[in-house]
Amino acid sequence: AMKENGDVNAHASLMGVRRMDDFDIKDIQQKKQQAEQKRNQQEVDLRENHPYFDTPLFLVGRETKLRKICELIVNAKYDYVLRDPDTGKKVKSKYKQLHKLLGLVTYLDWVMII
Incomplete structure (x- = not known):
């Protein structure tokens, strides 16, 4: 060495x-x-x-409710983990791949894609 x-x-x-x-x-x-x-x-x-x-550069401050609501809307995603409401266990789905695909990006991104 x-x-x-x-x-x-x-x-x-x-x-x-x-x-x-x-x-x-x-x-x-x-x-x-x-x-x-x-x-x-x-x-x-x-x-x-x-x-x-x-x-902040905009009229909406960092900790305002309006800003938090906007962040929730922008970051909203499809939750593909399906659970039984009674037992709380995961439910097997035939369309697991499709559910995972839908959950990859946010709703806002899907609107832009389509």
Whole structure:
């Protein structure tokens, strides 16, 4: 196995490989944490420098009932899991593939497709 400095080690043991894997995982975790900190710092900077950074562009605010109703309409999908109302168990369906196909996209997308 070749090291980072170019040395060749013919007797690479399994323990050495494991240590490198552990190092890689720790390195990835560290990079992830640094990226998250950078993102958070950028958001803080934007909030300080731009007072309207987090305000909606439209007349409808983020937490209004109208906006939540619109989100429900836009994200509505067909639920293809059929359950018996009495027992709560799944009901076997002959048209399972069709039900799954209908449940893939939202109703709004189906309107645009058709």
